[in-house]
Amino acid sequence: MTDVAARATAGFTRQYGEPPAGRWAAPGRANLIGEHTDYNDGFVLPFALSLRTVAAAAPLPGETWTVWSELSGETVTFGATEVAEPGRVTGWAAYVAGVVWALRDAGHRVPGARLAIASDVPLGSGLSSSAALESAVLAALVELGRLDLPTERQPRLAQRAENGYVGAPTGIMDQSAAIRCRAGHALFLDCRDESVEHIPFDLDGAGLAVLVVDSHAPHRHADGEYAARRRSCETAAELLGVPALRDLTVDGLDAALSRLPDDETRRRVRHVVTEDQRVLDTVALLRAGKVREIGPLLTASHASMRDDFEITVPEIDTAVEAALAAGAHGARMTGGGFGGCVLALVDADRADAVARAVSTAYAARGFPAPGHVTVLPAGGATRLD
Numbered sequence: 001m002t003d004v005a006a007r008a009t010a011g012f013t014r015q016y017g018e019p020p021a022g023r024w025a026a027p028g029r030a031n032l033i034g035e036h037t038d039y040n041d042g043f044v045l046p047f048a049l050s051l052r053t054v055a056a057a058a059p060l061p062g063e064t065w066t067v068w069s070e071l072s073g074e075t076v077t078f079g080a081t082e083v084a085e086p087g088r089v090t091g092w093a094a095y096v097a098g099v100v101w102a103l104r105d106a107g108h109r110v111p112g113a114r115l116a117i118a119s120d121v122p123l124g125s126g127l128s129s130s131a132a133l134e135s136a137v138l139a140a141l142v143e144l145g146r147l148d149l150p151t152e153r154q155p156r157l158a159q160r161a162e163n164g165y166v167g168a169p170t171g172i173m174d175q176s177a178a179i180r181c182r183a184g185h186a187l188f189l190d191c192r193d194e195s196v197e198h199i200p201f202d203l204d205g206a207g208l209a210v211l212v213v214d215s216h217a218p219h220r221h222a223d224g225e226y227a228a229r230r231r232s233c234e235t236a237a238e239l240l241g242v243p244a245l246r247d248l249t250v251d252g253l254d255a256a257l258s259r260l261p262d263d264e265t266r267r268r269v270r271h272v273v274t275e276d277q278r279v280l281d282t283v284a285l286l287r288a289g290k291v292r293e294i295g296p297l298l299t300a301s302h303a304s305m306r307d308d309f310e311i312t313v314p315e316i317d318t319a320v321e322a323a324l325a326a327g328a329h330g331a332r333m334t335g336g337g338f339g340g341c342v343l344a345l346v347d348a349d350r351a352d353a354v355a356r357a358v359s360t361a362y363a364a365r366g367f368p369a370p371g372h373v374t375v376l377p378a379g380g381a382t383r384l385d
């Protein structure tokens with residue numbers, strides 16, 4: 001397949017009969033560690049993928065927006081009425097209309113535009129194609145309209161598009177990663193104050209790679225289960241008299257757990273508190289240049305998601321076990337759970353062998369074949385030319 005930027009350009013020219021004024025790209029992301037910590041005001045550590053979404057765009061007079069996506073093959077047009085309030089544009093184009101809505105709601109004069117979207121980020125696999133789409137469109141509109149919206153404020157706005165217009169209750173991680181990541185680094189994000197720090201994550205230099213396995217598992221009851229986990233955490237924080245579970249520490253964990261009424265809530269809290277600590281430990285190791293050494297933390301994170309937070313599924317656990325048995329230094333599910341992707345830290349020259357081992361384990365269990373791709377940490381949203 002041709003390069004994603006070339007496909008966006010070709011799509012634009014074919015749809016609109018003229019070349020775009022520019023092209024803006026935003027990446028998908030994988031969360032290295034820190035799962036279900038975001039809505040507990042805690043820590044996450046995502047990195048951007050070399051898989052990305054490209055928006056080719058040109059300004060249009062007036063208040064009309066037209067968007068075409070290679071993936072749906074359709075063109076959707078909307079105007080000021082449709083972006084006056086959420087819900088009027090539905091389906092995939094809602095992610096684009098949501099960005100226009102959020103910008104206007106924040107007082108920006110959004111230029112009319114034509115857009116053509118192409119993407120290498122798989123949809124609905126937990127690699128955040130939604131934030132990549134929002135962030136590429138946002139970057140295009142900010143620059144076409146010369147809007148006064150510095151990079152550090154863009155994640156919040158893109159998140160508002162998804163929460164407020166699309167109606168998906170996601171945290172700030174995906175958009176922060178798509179917009180603020182730096183090549184060769186992971187993004188240490190404090191979800192309480194949204195401060196970020198770029199942590200060296202030099203896989204290449206260490207002879208390592210991250211293998212991302214797409215489990216292709218159907219998302220079973222993911223929305224309801226996500227809401228239930230969130231509720232458990234909020235209820236527990238209330239019972240313990242803290243603003244959020246982030247305010248508990250591993251040292252004080254046993255004392256806190258003894259004040260909770262049931263085993264399930266105790267396990268939910270234990271996951272969040274130990275996961276925050278694993279993020280901090282991972283950051284400390286990466287700062288010291290000890291990349292391979294983070295492997296056990298990744299694997300411990302997976303065990304915690306499987307046993308305490310109970311958000312994994314058999315396909316996911318199989319991928320993790322097979323990767324570890326084939327020599328991965330660590331492996332864990334990445335993303336909200338109930339399907340999605342697994343990431344495995346592997347020696348670069350073992351990536352193919354580990355991927356094959358996972359495929360073999362899938363075949364033995366009768367699961368549909370998984371997808372896989374080897375990734376290195378890439379940079380955030382950017383103009384391409």
Ligand code: ADP
Nearest residue numbers: 069071092119123124125126127128129130133
């Ligand atoms: P994820 O973000 O993990 O990939 P989501 O369910 O949050 O999964 O977002 C996926 C949705 O985002 C798709 O169903 C589609 O509506 C929209 N989307 C993402 N990328 C594109 C694209 N390139 N073209 C059209 N729609 C897209």
Ligand code: MG
Nearest residue numbers: 128129130131
């Ligand atoms: Mg998403």
